Amino acid sequence: MSVSTSFDADAKLSLEAGDVAAYMQSLGKAARQAAGELRRADSGQKNRALYAMAARLDAARTEVLAANSEDLARGQQNGLDAALLDRLALSDGRIDAMIEGLNQVAALPDPVGEISDMRYRPSGIQVGKMRVPLGVIGIIYESRPNVTLEAASLCLKAGNACVLRGGSEAHASNAAISRCIQEGLGDAGLPAGSVQVVATSDREAVGAMITMPDYIDVIIPRGGKSLIERIAREAKVPVIKHLDGVxxxxxxxxxxxxxxxxxxxxxxxxxxxxxxxxxxxxxxxxxxxxxxxxxxxxxxxxxxxxxxxxxxxxxxxxxxxxxxxxxxxxxxxxxxxxxxxxxxxxxxxxxxxxxxxxxxxxxxxxxxxxxxxxxxxxxxxxxxxxxxxxxxxxxYGLGAEIGISTDKLHARGPVGLEGLTTQKYVVMGSGQVRE
Amino acid sequence: MSVSTSFDADAKLSLEAGDVAAYMQSLGKAARQAAGELRRADSGQKNRALYAMAARLDAARTEVLAANSEDLARGQQNGLDAALLDRLALSDGRIDAMIEGLNQVAALPDPVGEISDMRYRPSGIQVGKMRVPLGVIGIIYESRPNVTLEAASLCLKAGNACVLRGGSEAHASNAAISRCIQEGLGDAGLPAGSVQVVATSDREAVGAMITMPDYIDVIIPRGGKSLIERIAREAKVPVIKHLDGVxxxxxxxxxxxxxxxxxxxxxxxxxxxxxxxxxxxxxxxxxxxxxxxxxxxxxxxxxxxxxxxxxxxxxxxxxxxxxxxxxxxxxxxxxxxxxxxxxxxxxxxxxxxxxxxxxxxxxxxxxxxxxxxxxxxxxxxxxxxxxxxxxxxxxYGLGAEIGISTDKLHARGPVGLEGLTTQKYVVMGSGQVRE
CATH class of the missing domain: 3.40.309.10 (Aldehyde Dehydrogenase; Chain A, domain 2)
Structure with missing residues (x-):
């Protein structure tokens, strides 16, 4: 079974040549381009993709569970502890929950495009704020393969492309889930670069992801404190994170x-x-x-x-x-x-x-x-x-949560769809110039 | 004339010993402590400080203009160009404008404490967001000495302590303005650590400021592109900035x-x-x-x-x-x-x-x-x-502007008082526990 989820020929070639940095750049470029298309996608199209992913996952239960069995067998060989194996394991029940999660995200209000505080100014221009996607979000997480779908669905609903880097223990499971995601995107006519699952467990991939500000707008690490500390220390891209809960x-x-x-x-x-x-x-x-x-x-x-x-x-x-x-x-x-x-x-x-x-x-x-x-x-x-x-x-009623931030800038506290967006100023005039 | 604006004995000793890093740490600690007190200060007390600064500046015109003459004379000796000398120069008219600016900031609505989106949840808790100060803001700027007062007033109004690092050409002017600020803070009963002007032109001070996340929550650089690029590259603290306006x-x-x-x-x-x-x-x-x-x-x-x-x-x-x-x-x-x-x-x-x-x-x-x-x-x-x-x-009607951000996280576009605050979640319950 091929575990490559790459759809881009350059990316695939780089990966086969062992050039992880070039591979990640290819993913980044595809994500940046997809982000431009996602800014144009309306709520209906994004929801159609989410429902299509749910249908594709439902149809691919056998393949996903088989891939998960591979991961579990390898994990047992590698001596993973029981708690980790439990987090890694998928079942029909867990797949049901993943499908339910997709349907729930589709049912949430679309945060994108909301215009607020639109007011006339003495100059005659009308100024307000429009909520828009952040762009490209990189998510780095550990063993649970259901995070792949959860993160993809939240990023997509908020109009963002995402690059997902899961744990190496869940490599085959994530690849199988990634195929369902790709099929769902295709069904809805959205670009494959909208959601990309990193198809190598080389740790260099993480280093590349967190130092590509041209291609990734924000990194959200989920996992143990040491992973998050390392990412926060080395990142050249803003990081939404929390380290401790004391x-x-x-x-x-x-x-x-x-x-x-x-x-x-x-x-x-x-x-x-x-x-x-x-x-x-x-x-x-x-x-x-x-x-x-x-x-x-x-x-x-x-x-x-x-x-x-x-x-x-x-x-x-x-x-x-x-x-x-x-x-x-x-x-x-x-x-x-x-x-x-x-x-x-x-x-x-x-x-x-x-x-x-x-x-x-x-x-x-x-x-x-x-x-x-x-x-x-x-x-x-x-x-x-x-x-x-x-x-x-x-x-708190956010409908979903991609993490919790203890940083003060941007998102603070539980981060839902709104935390995956930003606001820009919009000005509507009728020919005004500055005097 | 002493140009030291240090009020803290440790800081003064460190500076006299040439230990810039220790000096900046002292400033940072004092700022962090003052930020705790400023969170408690109500709008009236903050406004009293702003009006008192205006009165103190009005009373100290002679001293401020004399200090500015020193800077101008040194600038001419050092061959500063005419545009830079013009930005450095103060006059009675410019002091009037600074006083007017303080009065305007005092008249702006206080952004701190605003509670929004307070809603009951099915569990019975009521959840919303409260706008609160960021904490400690570091501002790094170039020749214009009036920025010292402008930045201090905006940070203070938004409930933040600040550490201000102006250009070395404006050293004496900034020290004289800093004395007016300190007197104004004292008149209103606010701690001296609320506004601290860095009293050394050693460039190491900037390096220390941007790498003290324990003491400084955000850095706002104002100045040329090369200064801002250097700060963004080396900072270990979030930076609100824009590089280019193309x-x-x-x-x-x-x-x-x-x-x-x-x-x-x-x-x-x-x-x-x-x-x-x-x-x-x-x-x-x-x-x-x-x-x-x-x-x-x-x-x-x-x-x-x-x-x-x-x-x-x-x-x-x-x-x-x-x-x-x-x-x-x-x-x-x-x-x-x-x-x-x-x-x-x-x-x-x-x-x-x-x-x-x-x-x-x-x-x-x-x-x-x-x-x-x-x-x-x-x-x-x-x-x-x-x-x-x-x-x-x-x-845009923000009433004031401390800069423009082209970053996507936190503040985007012109940054006014609201951009100097953050929101935290507040929950009001009546004994609820999670089932």
Missing amino acids: CHVYIHSLADPAKALAIAVNAKTHRYGTCNTMETLLVDAAVADLLLPELARQYAEHEVELRGCEQTQALLPQALPASDDDWSAEYLAPILAIKIVGDIDEAIAHIERYGSHHTDAIVTEDYSLARRFMAEVDSSSVIVNASTRFADGFE | CHVYIHSLADPAKALAIAVNAKTHRYGTCNTMETLLVDAAVADLLLPELARQYAEHEVELRGCEQTQALLPQALPASDDDWSAEYLAPILAIKIVGDIDEAIAHIERYGSHHTDAIVTEDYSLARRFMAEVDSSSVIVNASTRFADGFE
Whole structure:
């Protein structure tokens, strides 16, 4: 079975000659050209492509599952661990979910072309902003092959061409999915360069992708922290990313105790491995003796290990001592750091010093302090009286999520279709000139 | 006279010891801390600081003009050309304009704190976006000392701390203005770290500024292309910039001839040195013989040199031949490149290939093609039937402009107060947890 997804003769020749840089340039050029055509594509045509991809995937289940079996067999030979193999594995159920995902993206409103703030100026010109595609988006991700289709569908819906670089473990699966994508694009009359799956697992491909500003407008890395750090360090193209989710819940002295308990337990135990899971709990000294013992009892039921400051340990003898490293740890595990603070100032200062500007919550019934926390905590999501676990594109109503950004420029927080677009100024005149 | 504007003892010591890197770190730390306090400052307090700066500058005219005389004398000794000396020079009139600028910025609406799109979700949480300061902004600029006050006032109004690095030629002037700024901040009870003027002309200071992501959130360079290119290449901090303004006017065959002539003349001759000045005129072949001779006559009155494609030269024997370099030239001078094109597709393709994504205009009475041009030309400003010279923060109604961005992420086009802010998600709940 050929795993080449290249449609371009030059690209194919470069790849066969082992010239990864030239291959990536060919992909970039094709993407840039496709981006010009996608700017012209209307919502109906983009949706037809998405539905066609779903139909093609449905018809190609056997081939896709066979390719996935190849990847799984190779993964087992290479000693991949069970969690990784699970993320790599496709099934009829997972293919159903991928098809459903395509239909959902097709049903979302098209963000492109929206014109806002159109106002007349004293000169007589009318000025506003038009939402337009970013252009070409590069996505670098790891083992899950369903990301291939998810990323392709979101980029396409927002009018962007994309270059997708999946994990080498999923090479055959991604190639099979890529064929369905190509067929769907063809069915709708969109250029093959609209979605290109990198057909080599050579790591040089990533290096080339992140240093082609002429061909790629933004890179979105999805995966482990070390991958993202490396990409952010070496990229010559803007990167939309988040590195850490060191999220806090701060229980203020005027918190409703029932809400505080429910939120603190949910934020930690709902899922351990997600970036919006609470990693450090801050509790006002005034209510620590009231709340911590009951909280500790509930955490014990979930087998969560507690690590506390000295004051916490005085109340909870079962807590291990927290070191300075614990305050900035993203455990992604049933472990929780607990610190008792004097007031909101100390809580905000702690979050500013140790947090990762991802998601932080306060539990309080105090109106003025709720407002202060919202205004002053410099995180991509700031939450009052709800679990940090809500910081998510679906829960926020974005309809889809391609990632979360903790950067301040462009997209901040969960990134949906709108984050894959930009706004330009449009001016409508009737012959005006500057005096 | 001491030109040190340092208020921080560590910073002063580092500077005296010649340790520019340590000095810049001290400035960065003070800025980061001030940014935390500025997030808390309300509109009234920020405006009081702006009015106080205006009063302090008014009271310090003698000192500021004396410092400026020093700079001018040194500039003359160093053989600065007349244009540069003019940009460097302050006068009572220019100080009046600076004071007026401060009052205008104070009168602008505060962008910070605006909450938008607040909607209930099925889970019961209410989710929206809050506009907040970016944090710390670094601005690197050249000779004009009035930029010091202009940049400081815009950053402060948007709730940001800033580190300002002006040109070495304006060192004494900037130090004198910096003292007025510091006094104004003090009068309003805002921290001195809110606005810091770099007190050394060592070029290492720029290198340090653009590589301190912990302390500076975004860099805005203002100045010549080579300065901006160097900064963009070496920065480890996001940069809001534009490099070139290769702006086009495309006269379509269905253009109103009177509008076409007025716009094409104005876009070129209103001012030659600005980035939104037209550098290349594209004319549909169908109307070239009708319009070009009259246009050439009007350009001749302004002594504009014409460089044309072969078809243009056939109609205008006075036009010099245009080389491929002319299509991407930003002349900033009374020179114009003219190309005759077959249709809108050729015009858009030319703009995509040779343009700088800054500002491009079409003149046409055709409804469908006006819409196509607006949607498909991938520039920060796209204009129908008006001069490219309107691409400007004041003309667009932003109230002020700190620069123009031709990048696609974050700010695009003229950047006003809003471009100096970001949006974070805010969630208001009543005890919700994820199921």
